[in-house]
Amino acid sequence: MNLIIDVGNSFVKLAVFKQDKIIDSYKVRSKDVLKTLRLIRKEYKNIDKTIFSSVGKLKKTDLTYLEKYYKTIILSHETKVPFKNLYGTPKTLGIDRIALVSASVQQYSNKNVLIIDAGTCITFDFITNKNQYVGGAISPGIRMRYDALHHFTANLPLLKTEMPKNIIGDSTTSAMHSGVIKGVLHEIDGAIQEYKSKYPDLTVILTGGDTKFLSKQLKSSIFANSNFLLEGLNFILQYNTH
Helix, strand or coil: CEEEEEECCCCEEEEEEECCEEEEEEEECHHHHHHHHHHHHHHCCCCCEEEEEECCCCCHHHHHHHHHHCEEEECCCCCCCCCEECCCCHHHCCHHHHHHHHHHHHHCCCCCEEEEEECCEEEEEEECCCCEEEEEEEEECHHHHHHHHHHCCCCCCCCCCCCCCCCCCCCHHHHHHHHHHHHHHHHHHHHHHHHHHHCCCCEEEEECCCHHHHHCCCCCCCEECCCHHHHHHHHHHHHHHC
16 A cells, blocks of 8 residues: 655645555645644555655655655655656656656556646646657646735735636626636636647646636536546556565
8 A cells, every 4th residue: 555645835635545546535734744644554554655746845754754654755856757758957847747747657648648737836748649748838826816916916805716607807806706717717728729739639637726616617628637646646656666
């Protein structure tokens, strides 16, 4: 059994895998990681390996705990991965994106795949049917757009995420919802169509914290999988320990 840990900007996700399947998962704040690790170790005594990726910060006490009880892999640019990385600056490629691309290799091998991760940022990652990662794009996520409208203007309010009822906002609030949400949807649909103009057989994966919110609103055909990054990390762990 494997313990998979994804340290994001806002939350830490932990998942227990038995081979390729998630049998339990947790989403906690960073302050609660050690408590959760102790709970997992008590509940699942057969875990012997762990991997974690961190775009946020994992406390030293948490890492010490992991290394004490499990064979631990810290995902980095030096970790062996199941694809050829053709990114122009490979050392700057986010490790969360490395995990997402690895998941696509495992689940959609020999296909042209676009992975869209809608979280704090929205990332687009493309891997060819020849198993070559070539790059993508990064833009602000939904919450970042709401926050920016509030913080960088004098009078715009800080709003909670809400699907607009109409593309035409008839108040400041509804105009902001339309601008943010419709803007994100058009951006994603537009990117998919541009990729499909070059790769008609494109497979599109939507993942990340806003997957459920966005998936039913997109016009393009996609596969929605909120656990794609965790599955990618599990595959990297297997790839490096078998």
